[in-house]
Amino acid sequence: MTTPEPAPRYSERLTPSLWVFLATALVVPASLLVFLPISILAGCLVAVGLYGAIVAVLVATTPTVAVAGDTLRAGRARLPLRFVADVRVATGADAVRERGVGLHADAWLLIRGWIPGLVRVELADPDDPTPYWIISSRHPEELAAAIRG
Template sequence: MDPATHQPDQARPAGYHERLRTPRWWYLAAVGVAVLLGLEFAVAISGWVAWAPFALLLPGALLTVWRLSSGSVSVDGATLRAGERSVAVTEIEQAIDLSPTELRRLVGRHSDPLAFTYIRSWVGPGVQLVLRPPADPPQLGRQAPGEPADARQAPGEPADPPQDDPLPAERLPEPYWVVSTRHPDQLLAALQAAQAAGSRSR
C-alpha cells in the first residue's frame, strides 16, 4: 500500500481536552460542612423537621463542588477553547509555560486589565497565550476622516482641543490570555501541532 495515502492522517493534529476538576477531597469537605450546618438546625428544631436541612444542604453542597469542576480547556482543530471563550490558534503568537508562582504573579499585581484570564486556583500551573496584535488597531481620541467640525464653533474661532473618546472594553484588543491547566506541556504540544497543520494547509 502506498505510504502517501496515509500522510493526511499522520498530519492530522491530535486534539486536547482537559476538565479542570476540583480535588476529590473537596466533596468530603462539602459533606462535612453540610452536616455541621444541618446539626445547627437539628439542635434548635425537634421532630422530623430537623432532617429537612440535611436534605437541602447535602445535595446543595455536592452540586456546588461539581459545578466548580465544569470548566474545561481544549484544542479542537484550529481553535483553542477556554470555558465559553475561543480563539483561533493562528492568532496565538507565543505560548509560555507558567509555574503556579508565575501564574499568580501574572494575574496579580502585574496583570493587564485587558487580558483574558481563565484560571482555577486549585489547578496550579497554566500557560500564557500572547495574541498577535490586530492589523488595524483602534485609535483613541481621533476625529474620523470627513467628520464635520462642531457647528456651534464660530468662523475664525480657535478649535477646541481634541477630547479622548475611550472605546468600550469589548472593542479593545486583548494582549494575552492566561489559562489554567494541569498539563502545560501537553497543551503547548497540541497548540504547536495545530499551528503546524494550519500552516501546511495554506
Template sequence: MTGVAEPRYRERLTTPWWWYLGALGVGILLGAEIGIVLPGGWVLVPFFVVTLLGAAVVYRLGSGTVQVVGQELTAGDRQLDLSRVDRLVPLSVTELRRVVGRHADPAAYTFIRSWVGPGLQLIMRDPSDTTPYWVVSTRHPDRLIAVLTAV
C-alpha cells in the same frame, strides 16, 4: 458521522476530592442549625438538602474545561482562534500568580482555577488586540503546548 471534530486536547479542571468532605461538613453544620427549628420528622431534611447543594456547588466549580478542537482553543465558554496567538509561555505556580496578580493587564482573559497550580499564557500577535493575552490553568502545560504548536 455528526460533523463535529474530536478534541485534540481536553482537560477538565476538576476540584480535589477532599472538597466534597468540606461540603459534607458544611452540610452537617448548617443542617443541624436549620434542623433545630423544625418539628420532629423534618429534622433530617436540611442535612440532606444542604449536603446535596454543597456537593453540587463543588461539582460545578470543577466543571471547567480546556480543549483544542480544530484551530480553536476553548477555555470555559470562550474560544480563541489559534492564528491570533504569537507566543506560548508555560507558567509555574509562582509565575501564574504573578501574571494574574497585581501585574496583570485588566484587559487579559483569564481562565484560572486556584486548585490547579501551573498554567499557560498565550500572547496575541496583534499588540492592538483588545485582549493582549490569555492565561489558562492546566495541569499539563507541556502537553497543551505540544498540541497547540502542532496545530
C-alpha cells in the same frame, strides 16, 4: 448539515479537587447546627440537600479546555489558533505571580484556584484589546504543546 468538530488534540475538564468537596462538606455540620433544634428530620434533610446542591453546582459548572482543529476552546470562549502569538507555561511561584501581581487588568481568565498550573496565551489580534489569556491546567506543558502544534 454541519461538519463534525475534529477530534481534540488536547482536552481537559477542570474538575474540582477532592479537598474542594471536603471543604464544602462543612455546610453539613453548619446546617445541622441551625436546623436540629427545629427538627432532627429537617436538620438532616437540609444538610443533605445543601451539600448535594453544592456538589451539583460544582460539577455542572466545570469548564473544559480543549484544542481541536484550529481552535482553542476554554469554557465557552473560542480562540482561533491563528491569533496566538506565544504560549508560556507557569507553575509554582511563576503561576502565583501570573494570577496576582503580574496580571494585566485586560487579560481574559479561566482560573480555578484548586489547579496549580496555568498556561498564558499571548494574542496577536490587533482588533482585540485583550493582551493574553490565562488558563488553569493540571497538565500545562501538554496544553501548551497542543496550542503550539
